[in-house]
Amino acid sequence: MTQRSSLFTIGQPPGRRSYWLIGLGVFVLLGLAWYLSTASGLVPRLFLPAPADVLARMLSLAADGTLWADLKVSLYRIGVAFLISSAMSIVIGTLAGCYGFWKAASEPLVDFIRYMPVVAFVPLTILWAGTSDVQKFLIIWIGTFFQQVLMIMDAVKRVPPDFIGLGRTLGMRDPAILLRIVLPSALPGIWDALRISLGWAWTWLVLAELVAATSGLGYRITVSQRFFQTDTIIGYILLLGLLGLVTDQLMRAAERVLFRYNRRRR
Amino acid sequence: MATLEIRGLNKSFPHGREQRQVLRDIELTLHDNEFVSLVGTSGCGKSTLLSIAAGLEGFDSGQVLVDGEPIRGAGLDRGVVFQSYTLLPWLNARENIEFALKAAGRTRGECRRIADEHLQLVGLNDYAEAYPNELSGGMKQRVAIARALSYRPKILLMDEPFGALDAMTRHQMQELLTRIWEHHRLTVMFVTHDIEEAVYLSDRIVVMGRGPGHIKASFPVELGRPRHEEMATSTAFIALQRQVLKAIREDERQP
Ligand SMILES: Nc1ncnc2c1ncn2[C@@H]1O[C@H](COP(=O)(O)OP(=O)(O)OP(=O)(O)O)[C@@H](O)[C@H]1O
Ligand SMILES: [Mg+2]
Numbered sequence: 099m100t101q102r103s104s105l106f107t108i109g110q111p112p113g114r115r116s117y118w119l120i121g122l123g124v125f126v127l128l129g130l131a132w133y134l135s136t137a138s139g140l141v142p143r144l145f146l147p148a149p150a151d152v153l154a155r156m157l158s159l160a161a162d163g164t165l166w167a168d169l170k171v172s173l174y175r176i177g178v179a180f181l182i183s184s185a186m187s188i189v190i191g192t193l194a195g196c197y198g199f200w201k202a203a204s205e206p207l208v209d210f211i212r213y214m215p216v217v218a219f220v221p222l223t224i225l226w227a228g229t230s231d232v233q234k235f236l237i238i239w240i241g242t243f244f245q246q247v248l249m250i251m252d253a254v255k256r257v258p259p260d261f262i263g264l265g266r267t268l269g270m271r272d273p274a275i276l277l278r279i280v281l282p283s284a285l286p287g288i289w290d291a292l293r294i295s296l297g298w299a300w301t302w303l304v305l306a307e308l309v310a311a312t313s314g315l316g317y318r319i320t321v322s323q324r325f326f327q328t329d330t331i332i333g334y335i336l337l338l339g340l341l342g343l344v345t346d347q348l349m350r351a352a353e354r355v356l357f358r359y360n361r362r363r364r
Numbered sequence: 365m366a367t368l369e370i371r372g373l374n375k376s377f378p379h380g381r382e383q384r385q386v387l388r389d390i391e392l393t394l395h396d397n398e399f400v401s402l403v404g405t406s407g408c409g410k411s412t413l414l415s416i417a418a419g420l421e422g423f424d425s426g427q428v429l430v431d432g433e434p435i436r437g438a439g440l441d442r443g444v445v446f447q448s449y450t451l452l453p454w455l456n457a458r459e460n461i462e463f464a465l466k467a468a469g470r471t472r473g474e475c476r477r478i479a480d481e482h483l484q485l486v487g488l489n490d491y492a493e494a495y496p497n498e499l500s501g502g503m504k505q506r507v508a509i510a511r512a513l514s515y516r517p518k519i520l521l522m523d524e525p526f527g528a529l530d531a532m533t534r535h536q537m538q539e540l541l542t543r544i545w546e547h548h549r550l551t552v553m554f555v556t557h558d559i560e561e562a563v564y565l566s567d568r569i570v571v572m573g574r575g576p577g578h579i580k581a582s583f584p585v586e587l588g589r590p591r592h593e594e595m596a597t598s599t600a601f602i603a604l605q606r607q608v609l610k611a612i613r614e615d616e617r618q619p
Contacts, residue, residue, distance in 0.1 A: 260450045263420050266438040268467035268515075278463075282454050359454050359495040 147329040155329040156337070164318070168334075172315045175231055176303045179238035183299075184292055187246035192284070194247065195254025196276055205251070208244050216241040216302060220309050229310040234303065241302035242295045249295070253287025254280060286357045293349040300342050365431055366441075366518030366551045368394040368417060373426030375412060376576075385576040386412055390426070392570060392579060394519070397549045401562035401569045405612060409577025410555045414523050417553060418444045430519065440468050443517030447524045449504040451496040451511075458483060458492040461511045468515040482510035486540065502533035506540070513544065519551045527557065535593075538564055542591050559608050563601055564591060571611040581611045 104110040112120065129149065135141045136148040143151070159165040193200035219240050227233035257280050265275035307316025315334055322330035354361075375387040386409045394400050402410050415421035417428060419438035428435045430442065438444075451460050461479035470478065483489050486506040496504055505525055512520060526534045538561055545552065545565075556562050562569050566585050573580040583604060587595055595601050 258448065258450070260446045260448050261452065263415075263418075263438075263444065263446065264450050264452075265467075266420055267418060267440075267442065267444045268464050269438070269440045270467050274467075279452070283452070285454075357454075359456075360497055 144326060144328060147332065152329045152333045152336070155327070156333040159330065159333075168313065168315050168318050171313045172303060172307065175234040175307075175314065176238060176299055178231075179235040179303075180242065180296060180299050182235065183239045183243040183246060184295075187243050187250055188288060191247045191250025191288075192254050192276070192281065195251040195257075195284070196280060201251070204247065208247050212244045212248065217305065220306070223306075224310050229312060233310060234306040234314075237306040238299050238302045242299045245298065246291055246295045249291035250284075250288050253291060254284045256287060257283045286353070286360065289349070289353055289356065293346060293353070296345055296349065297342055300338065300345075304338060365396050367396055367429075367431055368392075368442075368519050368551060368553065369427070369429040369432070370413070370417065371427040371429070373413075373416065373423055373428065375409070375416060375421075375423045387416075387423075388576040388578050390577070390579060394551050394553055397551055399545060399552045399554065399565060399567045401554045401556055401566040402572060403556060403559060403562050403569060403608065403612060404572030404577075404580075405574055406557075408572045408574040410572055411523050413572075413577070414444075414521050414553060414555050417519075418442055418521050420444075440515060441517055442519045442521055443512035443515070445505070445508050445512050445520070445522040445525045447527050449496070449501070449508050451499075451504050451507055453496050456493050456495050457488060457499065457507045460496070460507055461514050464511045464515050470515075478514055482514045483507075485513070485544065486510045500533075501529050502537060505529065505537060509541070509544070513548065513550075517550075519553070521553045523555045524557065525554075526561070534558075534561070539593070541565060546590050559605050559612075560596065562608065563587075563605050564596060569604075569608055571608060573614075580614075583608055583611075 105112055105116060132146070133149050136143065136146055147155075156165065190200070190204055194204045195201070216237065220237060223233045223236045223240075227236060261279050261283055262275055265279045270278070303314075304316040304319075307314040308320050311317040311320075315338060319331050319334050322328075322334075370390050370392040373387055373390040374385065376383040376385040378384075390413060392400075392413075402413065404410055412421060416423050417435075419428075419435050419442065435442075451457075452463060455463055458476075458479045461482055462475040465475040465478055466472075480489065480492065483492050486509060488503060488506055488510070491499060491503060494503075496507075499507065509525070526537050529537060542565060554562070554565060559569075563585055568585060569583045570579055571581040571583070572578065585604060587598075587600060
């Protein structure tokens, strides 16, 4: 059999090395395009500052502490809101995935609210909670909780019925089956749901901070707009992307440790 | 003592707006230490009957008795081996067996000892720490059988436990199961599609028919014990295999 170039064959995953090389290559290429378009004067600096300017601005913001203060506030907001939303959705999603009552009680409601645009809640939350942290929590919660409930409910429903049958034949009561069979079995799916929804939570955080805040990463972006500081704006957007990527990778790393049993050792 | 009696059992499932009967007037008794195989065309209700006996599925009318007592749901007196291996993926082989023993109320020390004994029984002592994902299909089913035996249920119910295995592994598993059964002497209800397997393992073969599911014939297997592979080529073995096949085929000819 002849060896075909696997990179251009349908269904062939790229090798580890070529994956990273190509992936990085695209970044380098885009960075280069950015550099060239600004260095050549093709795009005015006001609209698109040079990479070096952005870097310099970010370094000076880091040096005077602004960056860290913004970061701390934003991390606190997303941390609290995400934990509350996740804790609630795990409880409600698991119950809804297991018991008919909870499914009937929550699924139609969640499905309904899920289709309401989160952005439309912003004015309301400002009226309720002003520009306080609670308003950020509310927006992040509205944006993630309802999605999480549905995804977690799905993960719980995917637990094989025979696992539950096994618990029954071992004489286990329903609460024991829920805690010792259903939850551990659904955990990889639940973790995945949390990882995906954390990505959305970042978006809702920045949205809340853009509209009504006196601190945070999103706030800094709005303020910079007033002073035409495009370098800060771009620097912060890139930073947000980086933060999303890092938290995602952290969750994936935790997944590999938590669910080691899914990998083959031999 | 462990007998399983099914008397005048009827079962229907909702089908659209109406009820569709899947089991009609089932009368079946498994005597103490008897190995009974259940065969029949696909969809005749074998799995349903086994689930009812396990207490995992309800029924419309009739009785299911274990040692003369009506069953109340599933319980530790009836072990079940499912076709899908149902090993819990987050527990290793030993822990999977210990899980059942703990549910059965054994102490920690006992759990460990009994689990190791049973891994030995199915020849997997070297794989005690392997996770299900690292085991082959046959190995997984061996752990599942070890688990079902470990807490000493009086009755063992198996629904095509070897259905997903390749022919070679299947043969090994049949050997293993007869060996274990001849040792432990349990009352067994064994659902299978494989008539040779049914003849090789059983004391009696019960043929079910369709429309709605009912018991059509029952064949005692008059082969000596212990069973061994050469028996499969004996005339008695092959003749019985033909008879059972014929009884199943009659069903297929009807529309
Ligand atoms: N949960 C259910 N709801 C509705 N109908 C069902 C359900 N389970 C089984 N049935 C129906 O009951 C009949 C018997 O099914 P069962 O699975 O017991 O057959 P079987 O003999 O085990 O078949 P196979 O040999 O293919 O495993 C089938 O017609 C099936 O469609
Ligand atoms: Mg079946």
